[in-house]
Amino acid sequence: MNKIDLITRNLEEVLTKNDLVNLVNNKERLVHYIGFEISGFLHLGTGLMSMLKVVDFQKAAIKCQIFLADWHSYINDKLTGDLKTIQKIAVGYYKEGFSVCLEALGGNSQKIDFILGSDLYHNNDKYWLTFIEISKNTTLSRVQRSIDIMGRKEKDIVDFAKLCYPLMQVADIFLLRANLVHAGLDQRKAHVIARDVALNLSYAPLLDKKKNKIKPIALHHHILLGLQQPPKYPITKEEIKEMPIDLKMSKSKPDSCIFIHDSPEEIEKKILKAFCPPNDVEYNPPLDWIYWLILPIKKEIKIKTSNGIKIYKEDKKNILIEDYKKGEIHPLDLKEALVRELISIIEPIFKHFNKGTAKKLKGELENIKK
Structure with a gap:
């Protein structure tokens, strides 16, 4: 199986396949990232569906990063909304859970970079400059339409911090130097924002070997259905x-x-x-x-x-x-x-x-x- 097929198999969507082919053909260094909120126990969607693709990326010799999003979890009121508790569970249970799932699927957890959000943001002026720069290139209405990436609906009444969430997620991509952005299909809106602003960034843009600005490639795996009957059935x-x-x-x-x-x-x-x-x-x-x-x-x-x-x-x-x-x-x-x-x-x-x-x-x- 060639590298492109290995990267794209069992995915729902690639944004875009042409961009991916260009990176591979130009022998660019491929850097992957997937981020997770810290909340309850890991289920098959987070633990197996996500790690199954990470195994493919490892086989394709791609640098893989798992981002433990403690600040995002705090913003989204997870684990009683206590940041220290979130951080403890992130570097404990969550890191252990992803590691053992990866090993069970044939991957190598020793070659994964686990990154806690707090560590990325600490004393990092470039992160916050990039966050503001992304904000200046994104409308408020678009951010409001994007809060479903948090498991919330656009019509929900939310505190202002939750409007920062999508743009922080976009900033994470650029500060982690990730040209392969991986998630379930439910994170699509944040990834499209990242692609749309990519060429307008100056503080932490993604660059190819020739120092040209490039857009991150979004790799979206399937979201497994819940076992319950849907609210409406039959459903189209x-x-x-x-x-x-x-x-x-x-x-x-x-x-x-x-x-x-x-x-x-x-x-x-x-x-x-x-x-x-x-x-x-x-x-x-x-x-x-x-x-x-x-x-x-x-x-x-x-x-x-x-x-x-x-x-x-x-x-x-x-x-x-x-x-x-x-x-x-x-x-x-x-x-x-x-x-x-x-x-x-x-x-x-x-x-x-x-x-x-x-x-x-x-x-x-x-x-x-x-």
């Missing part, structure tokens, strides 16, 4: 795109997600209760998880069908979609296959977090959440 493709906050996996709704250290019994219980309408391939959480997560990890999955056991492979996964649509796979058989494969992936992580230092770090976050 267009409505799914318009309601991403309501539909995605959420730490605040434990039954909507699988956490990275859930027990086999918890995984089975949640999956068997999941919304899984027969023949529906447009909004079907178990099918969504198999398509976007299980097959890219396991490369194949065995599922009982009306014609006996069938093996579905990653490179022909649309056959799975067609078979389910035709009714050849019963929802319960789909769920049972998902349970089996998820347990095999997560069980080593579950065991890791039930002993030693990892168990202690998990307990610290659990106590804060109570």
